[in-house]
Amino acid sequence: MEVNDVLIIGSGVAALQLATLLHHGQTVRMLTKSHCTHTNSYLAQGGIAAAVGIEDDPSKHIVDTLEAGRFHNNNEVVCEILNKAPTLIRDFSNRSEIFDQDRNGNLLLGLEGAHCEKRIVHSGGDATGKNVVDYLLSKCSDNITVEENVIAYELIIDPGENRCVGVKAKNPDGKIRHLYANYVILATGGCGQVYAYTSSAETITGDGIAMAYLAGVEIVDMEFIQFHPTLLIKNGQTKGLISEAVRGEGAVLVTEDGTPIMEGVHLLKDLAPRHIVAQTIFDVMESGKDVYLDIGCVQEFEKRFPTITAMCRDHGIDLSKNRIPVAPGSHYVMGGIQTDGMGRTSLKGLFAIGEASCTGFHGANRLASNSLLEGLYQGEKLAHWINEQPVRTVHSSMPISTPTPSVQSKKANLPDVHLLRKLMMKRVGIVRMKEQLAQQKKWLEQVSIHDFTTLDHYSNEELTSIFLWINAALITEAAFYRTESRGGHYRSDFPYEDDDTWGKRTIIQTYKGERAIYDEQVKASLVT
Incomplete structure (x- = not known):
């Protein structure tokens, strides 16, 4: 029986901040489906936002975020994180240099x-x-x-306590493992790979969100x-992210003729x-211009x-011409597993931090460079909370499990992933409307959630396809349901915000x- 005090799924900034701040007496196991650095955190270019300047103040940062x-x-989460941000960043800077x-x-x-x-x-x-x-x-x-190339795919629930007590995971050879812990944390990132154009790492397929949803x-x-x-963008394909900081330093978006x-606007x-x-x-x-x-x-x-x-040169972009070809693509999901500011979910024993979670911090559209900040904050806060808890033992009635041989692979009855990503970009992308959303809903409903009551017989590749379909x-569904435009959700048939x-x-x-x-009411409204 594999038991740890803390089990973390993921290896981004939020996961690592949590792991490194837990007491050394805690046994911590971190699972990541690929290499530790194959995360969005590692790709983050811009930086971390905090009101540390002489002319700045958290109240200004709060207004910008809202x-x-x-x-x-x-509001409570926004104020808590942003008032803490200057101290958090100064402490981290002094520690890491x-x-x-x-x-x-x-x-x-x-x-x-x-x-x-x-x-x-x-x-x-x-x-x-990368440096964080x-x-x-280190x-x-x-x-x-830290275990790499191990994919977690299903939460283990103790029905007596209605509590998450572990996860099922697969080794690279397909062997199924049952791993138990006092605290299970999903830090698997967002779901950017649902879209054909994305800045996300290839590993960002919404695994944690899907696992939580199925539970x-x-x-x-x-x-x-x-x-x-x-x-x-090069030859119709996205090759990487051009940080918003480039525009912050004076770069201007133009058409080929310089307009x-x-x-x-x-x-x-x-x-x-954004x-x-x-x-x-x-x-x-859409008007035919680059x-x-x-x-x-x-x-x-x-x-x-x-x-x-280096990225531009690797892809044959001549920077001496002072022009970088760009296109928009999925970058961040503001939604996710509903949590409080620390990461507690609606299921006892289960926590979510980082982009997999939704604290309400980002609202309908994340302010630039607030994401690494949230990850550092959540990791620190959850670590301090766990450190203060009394010693807990995994429920003794849970079955004892050992690694089992790989099971015969089963084919998921799913649409082609490449087609799914292409249609999501076209029908549920930057601009949305009822007809296309309804068309995509019907297309996705070819598959029933009842097909995935157990996932043991699916290969890692098939599991990824299932998670993408769920996300x-x-x-x-949510885009069809919200008949207004707000932040990252733009409906051409409902182009205005509808506060009422x-x-x-x-x-x-x-x-x-x-x-x-x-739906439920947003906890707070304008800060006055």
Whole structure:
């Protein structure tokens, strides 16, 4: 029987922050489906937002976060995280010494879209995520066991206590394992790979969200998908992310003839909230024109953005022309497993942190560079809470299980994944409307959730397809249900915000084997 105090699924910033801050007397096991660095955290370029500048204040950061989130945020969570952010970042900076500084030892601060102040701390120019993850990995102590290439696929529930006590997982050779823990944490990231164009790592397939959904846990706000405005595009394929920090340093979005596309669209022009910039680029591309980032005004571009420079050169982009071809693609899901600020879900014993969770912090659209901040905050807060809990023993009535031989693989009756991703981009992408959403709902309903009451007989590849299908269905259902436009959810047939009808969250969960969808009021509204 494999038992640990804490079982963490995932290896991003939130997972690593949690693991490294737990008491060394706790036995911690971390499972990751690929390599530890094959995460969105590792790819994060821009930085971490915190009001650490002389002219800045958490109250300004709060206003920017609520405005970007279109006031769909949970105010209590927003205020708690952003008031804590300066201390959290200064402490982390003093501990790690990885953030970029000026000659006087002051943190260098960048500006990104929808921020009113320069407040983005970064590391290695545009290698913030990589450097933070590498630092946290270096701090993993002997009480932490990290297992790579192990896919968790099903939660184990103690029916007597209605409590999550572990997960089922598969080794690379297909052997099934039952792993138990006092605390089970899903830190599996978002679901970006549901879409054909995405900035997400290949591993980001919504595994944790799907596992929680199948166990009847509340999933919330899945209609709110942030499409990053500027993914590098070559021959119709996205090749990586061009950080918003590039526009923060002065780059301008233009058409091939040099016409700025954000003039007259928003007061902040190229630094408008992401959903506005992404929709504008989408409209221009729909008219048959290509869109570029003009980097001619960015001083010492190659020095400031070495990662982006290398990526462009690897894909044959001649930076001497000061033009980078870009297109929008899925970048972040504001929804996910409904939790409180610390990560507690609607199922006892189960926690979710990072992008897999939805605390209400990001509202309907995440403010740039708030995601790594949330991960660091949640990891720290949950670690402190677990450290303070009395010693608990896994329920003695749970069955004792050992690794079992691989079972005969079963084929999932699912649509082709490539077609699914293409249709999600077309029908449930940046611009949505009733007819296309209904069409996608009907197409996805070829498959029944009853087909997946047990997942033991599916290969790892088939499990990934199932998880993608579940996330696609959740996004489509929620997008069809919300008849307004807000943040990352834009309905061309309902193009305006409807505060009277839609000041609430969209919740989906399985109930007696069927999908149930309902809503509840957003916890808080405007901060005055």
